[in-house]
Amino acid sequence: MKEQLLKIQEAAKLALENAHTAAELEDARVRFLGKKGELTAVLRGMGKLSAEERPVIGQIANEVRGQIENMIETKKAAVFMEERQAKLKEETIDVTMAGRKPQMGKRHPLTTVLDEIKDIFLGMGFSIAEGPEVELDYYNFEALNIPKDHPARDTQDSFYITDNVILRSQTSSVQVRVMEQQKPPIRVIAPGRVYRSDAVDATHSPVFHQIEGLVVDKGITMADLKGTLDTFLKTLYGPEAKMRLRPHHFPFTEPSAEVDVSCFVCGGKGCRVCKGEGFIEILGAGMVHPKVLERCGIDSSVYSGFAFGMGLERVVMRRMNIDDLRLFYDNDLRFLKQF
Ligand code: DAH
Numbered sequence: 001m002k003e004q005l006l007k008i009q010e011a012a013k014l015a016l017e018n019a020h021t022a023a024e025l026e027d028a029r030v031r032f033l034g035k036k037g038e039l040t041a042v043l044r045g046m047g048k049l050s051a052e053e054r055p056v057i058g059q060i061a062n063e064v065r066g067q068i069e070n071m072i073e074t075k076k077a078a079v080f081m082e083e084r085q086a087k088l089k090e091e092t093i094d095v096t097m098a099g100r101k102p103q104m105g106k107r108h109p110l111t112t113v114l115d116e117i118k119d120i121f122l123g124m125g126f127s128i129a130e131g132p133e134v135e136l137d138y139y140n141f142e143a144l145n146i147p148k149d150h151p152a153r154d155t156q157d158s159f160y161i162t163d164n165v166i167l168r169s170q171t172s173s174v175q176v177r178v179m180e181q182q183k184p185p186i187r188v189i190a191p192g193r194v195y196r197s198d199a200v201d202a203t204h205s206p207v208f209h210q211i212e213g214l215v216v217d218k219g220i221t222m223a224d225l226k227g228t229l230d231t232f233l234k235t236l237y238g239p240e241a242k243m244r245l246r247p248h249h250f251p252f253t254e255p256s257a258e259v260d261v262s263c264f265v266c267g268g269k270g271c272r273v274c275k276g277e278g279f280i281e282i283l284g285a286g287m288v289h290p291k292v293l294e295r296c297g298i299d300s301s302v303y304s305g306f307a308f309g310m311g312l313e314r315v316v317m318r319r320m321n322i323d324d325l326r327l328f329y330d331n332d333l334r335f336l337k338q339f
Pocket of ligand 1: 170172213250284285306307308309310
């Protein structure tokens with residue numbers, strides 16, 4: 001029996017030497033020390049031994065068990081290190097390998113042109129106002145002389161959140177907020193996002209940008225409107241740019257006009273871009289309706305004002321000869337890098 005035990009110890013030593021993974025180590029432990037293991041099997045036979053032999057063999061068996069346990073513990077540490085080394089080797093990164101250069105972003109053309117426009121108006125003494133995109137019906141329509149049943153609401157199919165809360169369909173809402181909070185003289189532009197329930201195509205998007213303008217003071221006339229917009233357009237499009245006012249209707253201005261600028265491609269002769277017109281419509285404008293002033297607590301017998309609103313995407317498309325609005329929102333670097 002003693003020999004059997006020593007043989008087991010030898011076999012265990014050999015098996016452990018050949019174990020290189022935690023799984024192989026566990027297999028060896030089960031094989032020798034497990035409930036059905038070789039050592040246990042031998043110990044089961046101890047009952048047949050004589051009273052003198054039993055303690056002697058018992059002691060040897062304990063020693064062998066201790067030895068095997070020690071060997072397993074020692075080997076465990078070695079296997080752990082071995083496995084870690086193998087894993088590290090597998091995960092080695094070649095830091096000398098040539099990398100892939102990250103693509104550099106570019107300023108978006110809408111941002112570039114908006115900044116130019118802001119600079120032009122800041123230079124003329126305007127400041128920049130802001131208003132919420134989630135807006136009360138009151139500011140977007142009601143206070144601008146567009147009551148609930150007004151047909152102008154149909155041309156701006158809005159996103160309603162509740163009966164009285166919408167996603168603003170025009171930055172004109174900011175006019176009202178500014179007049180409520182500031183006393184004249186007022187000179188502001190209000191750039192921002194607006195929302196309309198339009199299907200996406202080359203010239204429509206449910207989200208786009210407008211820039212609103214508002215001037216209120218004593219003695220403001222249509223001449224101020226013309227002068228301001230003429231200066232603006234000549235600064236943005238170049239000194240040759242010509243401006244043209246056409247009568248129009250907006251509920252919140254009286255009189256109202258649509259403002260055209262001479263075509264930047266043909267300079268006014270007529271071409272494909274301006275559809276032979278020589279001019280391109282660029283903004284809506286007019287003298288602030290006395291009703292709007294009064295509703296904001298401004299005495300219309302003392303003060304008058306002009307307002308205008310333009311679509312930023314349109315201005316940029318015309319300025320940079322871009323024929324599809326969707327390009328602005330694709331974030332395709334091949335497009336953005338051209339500007
Ligand atoms: N809010 C108008 C629109 O979205 C544009 C506009 C026209 C704004 C005339 C104005 C204005 O301030 O005076 O179509």
